[in-house]
Amino acid sequence: MKMIYLDYAATTPLDSAVATVMHRVEAQFFANPSSIHSAGQQSKVQLEQARQIVATALNAKPDEIVFTSGGTESNNMAIIGTALANRHLGNHIITTKIEHPAVLEPCHYLEQNGFRVSYLDVDRNGMPDLNQLKTLLCPDTILVSVMAVNNETGVILPLDQVQSLLKDTSALLHSDAVQAFGKIQIPGSVDLLSLSAHKIYGPKGIGALYIRKGSRVNPILYGGSQEVHHRPGTENLPAICGFAEAVSRLQHFTVHADRIRGLRDMFEQRVTDLIPGVEINGAGTSRAGEYSNIYFPFMAGDSLLMNLDMHGVAVSSGSACSSGSRKPSHVLDSMGFSGEHVNNSLRFSLGRSTSEEDILKTVDIISMLYKRLKK
Ligand SMILES: Cc1ncc(COP(=O)(O)O)c(C=O)c1O
Numbered sequence: 604m605k606m607i608y609l610d611y612a613a614t615t616p617l618d619s620a621v622a623t624v625m626h627r628v629e630a631q632f633f634a635n636p637s638s639i640h641s642a643g644q645q646s647k648v649q650l651e652q653a654r655q656i657v658a659t660a661l662n663a664k665p666d667e668i669v670f671t672s673g674g675t676e677s678n679n680m681a682i683i684g685t686a687l688a689n690r691h692l693g694n695h696i697i698t699t700k701i702e703h704p705a706v707l708e709p710c711h712y713l714e715q716n717g718f719r720v721s722y723l724d725v726d727r728n729g730m731p732d733l734n735q736l737k738t739l740l741c742p743d744t745i746l747v748s749v750m751a752v753n754n755e756t757g758v759i760l761p762l763d764q765v766q767s768l769l770k771d772t773s774a775l776l777h778s779d780a781v782q783a784f785g786k787i788q789i790p791g792s793v794d795l796l797s798l799s800a801h802k803i804y805g806p807k808g809i810g811a812l813y814i815r816k817g818s819r820v821n822p823i824l825y826g827g828s829q830e831v832h833h834r835p836g837t838e839n840l841p842a843i844c845g846f847a848e849a850v851s852r853l854q855h856f857t858v859h860a861d862r863i864r865g866l867r868d869m870f871e872q873r874v875t876d877l878i879p880g881v882e883i884n885g886a887g888t889s890r891a892g893e894y895s896n897i898y899f900p901f902m903a904g905d906s907l908l909m910n911l912d913m914h915g916v917a918v919s920s921g922s923a924c925s926s927g928s929r930k931p932s933h934v935l936d937s938m939g940f941s942g943e944h945v946n947n948s949l950r951f952s953l954g955r956s957t958s959e960e961d962i963l964k965t966v967d968i969i970s971m972l973y974k975r976l977k978k
Pocket of ligand 1: 612613672673674675676678703705750752753754779781782798799800801808809810
């Protein structure tokens, strides 16, 4: 049975061109980029070329890019590193209730260590309360962290408006852009931006943190002086070059964006027409075209997920880590949905290889499951 993969928000398959680059770099540039000899210096050239590619994609300078082990580490560095470097200016951080655990958990850690964290409410569509942000901002606020695209609903958060509110403050703006990069135009106004390669058809275990020049961010790991003292450890050059290749290939795939959005819209339309009471979570606002988070009144999300899996369709309930730990989605909960609504919702996420046939087949399977249960 051919798998229908509708879980691109959890991770994407490795682009074969990226794999080719990684194999070449592994074989040809195994020397340590910190070594003084020629082989080491050749590795260093590869490293800096990769940094340039990522920087260009963000309209940034190469020395503003720090390679990390992925989105989780980038978020940890952005939040804990900024808090520690700026604690002489204040101890208050603002974020939203719908961030990924890779933002929320570092915030909880900081709360246990003398910082004050405010979590913005969101409305029924998952949009943060900007009036609340205005009220909460104070001279003590050193960091505001608002994600660019929510990983469960695909809702695009209003970063430009958040930035405008911060204009007359000294607070830094961080955005977890792990789900946004390669999908939407990222506002250029942020001070810190987290990226991850495995959401853009690159390798797992590699990512980057953009740190605007002049922003004070402490390291969170201690050791060597790699990554301009921001992140010690011998660089994972094949993964870094694979990440850069995935970034440079993004432009070839922009043509897919309209097609994917069209398939997503068709999927939602058909499911809504077929099954009474279905609701699309976050549909009342702008969403990236790859995501569909759907409430199915007829079956618990976990059961539907298992049933779809038995028929070869891979989807998620909430974020990958939440579905692993079977925790109800804090995102949908914060959007004000009932426990039943939260439990009966599933995330479908589409990608480059999703075909019309995949979508039609998935609709057929959901419809069949619905009819079987109705009997
Ligand atoms: C919004 C968001 N932030 C952070 C992460 C963590 O990224 P990584 O898996 O590269 O650590 C994810 C991964 O699912 C995510 O969706």
